[in-house]
Amino acid sequence: MECHECQERPATLHYTQVINGHKTEVQICEVCAKEKGYMTYPEEGYSLHNLLTGLFNFDTTHVSTPGTHIQKEKEHQCPKCGLTFSEFKQIGKFGCGECYHTFSGSLNPIFRRVHSGNTEHRGKIPKRKGGSLHLKKQVVTYKAELQELIMNEEFEQAAVIRDKIKELDAKINQKEAGDSR
């Protein structure tokens, strides 16, 4: 089928228009569709971030009370890379690692939407950069184990675990003292 507009190229797009309850079918080629504004065609095709920008566009912290907007609110800006929160909402990307701290108060609702309600990392901890995190995680596991052992009155085993926790705590303190030096 030929395109209704140019009558040259084959029609590849089929639109159903409803104007005032009146339905018309339009058969059109891609070139004409773009020209006549039937489709908005972003440079890189459909991208997730268009969707995201939509997701971010809601105010998370601001409670609108009349009069407050007269005094222009100082925009939240990342001290490291200079990205402002409204720029972040617009482009849907962070400018640097520090942005996560700078905007931290407004991020949970966004993460919840994007990651099915999750806001905190539960995966890999990098070996070097993770520092004492590994040990802290281990302490949490041991503490749970200790509770269980005490409940079951297995005190001998519990003492072993208690010592392990002490040992780890000492290591963590040592590491953190070293890190802050």
Next chain:
Amino acid sequence: MTLQHFMNEAISPWMREQGPNHDIVLSSRIRLARNFADVPFPIIADQKELEEIREFFKKHYEHRSFEEYQNFEFISIRDLTAIEKSVLVEKHLISPLLAKKEGAAATLISNNEQVSVMINEEDHIRIQIYFPGLQLTKALNKALEFDDWIEEKVNYAFDEKRGFLTSCPTNVGTGMRASVMMHLPALAMTKQINRMMPAINQLGLVVRGIYGEGSEALGNIFQISNQITLGKAEEHIIEDLESVVQQLIEHERKARTRILEQSGMELENRIFRSLGVLEYSRIIESKEAARCLSNVRLGIDLGIIKNVSRNILNELMVLTQPGFLQHYAKKTLTMAERDILRASLIRERLQFEE
């Protein structure tokens, strides 16, 4: 070894091995997004900062090896011709986004093309690792080990609460995207795949076409990957993906058997007609080629077509892409010229089989 090495063959060396469930699963991939802690992400960083990262990778990783991933080739995107870039994209060694970047964008590719690292894409570092067939756990373990190796020298942007920090909030946490490339002709033929998609999406997984976001399922090849990266451990994300993939495999096998039983002659007809088209066409466009290749591959898997190797689908799908055709012709081609060369390459490749 040079860039030429990656350009000459349409299929990567690792693809020649058969992985588990290779009749349906073409490949498993793990991608990890990482960033330097003290440099702004590529979207904000200035040219000088990104250039330093590029230099860092060249200095520390060019021609180095990690376990079986030998002799990493370092390639700066700005040194490539347009055709060379398309070939690397068509072979899935780099992303279309990286290919579009100028300046300090680069890549490291292992000799066997199983590992590639994209430098200064959306994030500073993107590690990709491929395995043939369904081998997500193996791919994950290798990717995490490789990640440790990189971390020995790179100070990662990592936060106790949010995990690995990435430019896009959709990648934060694990920074991991796991994906599985599947050939699902029977589910596509019976339109079952369309009915299954909403359920798959509800599990936090996405179904896409062969060349990523927004692309069509050319040749009935679908890519299934995780959407969620925050709040779940890597192993759990993979478990969920794997279980859905297993179900898809089962449904695909059932659908194949059912079609064979209920309309065996029609199926056989369709398969052999496709083989005929591929064997005798003088002009063929990529969509038709993909459709026919998918049918022929199904015929091979069902034992209807013998003496043609399974790799024909993977290989010809890549070989008949615009970039590869032009690389082969050593010049830019119009669409009409490509359709002619495509037909002739396919004929040649099939004759080679007999």
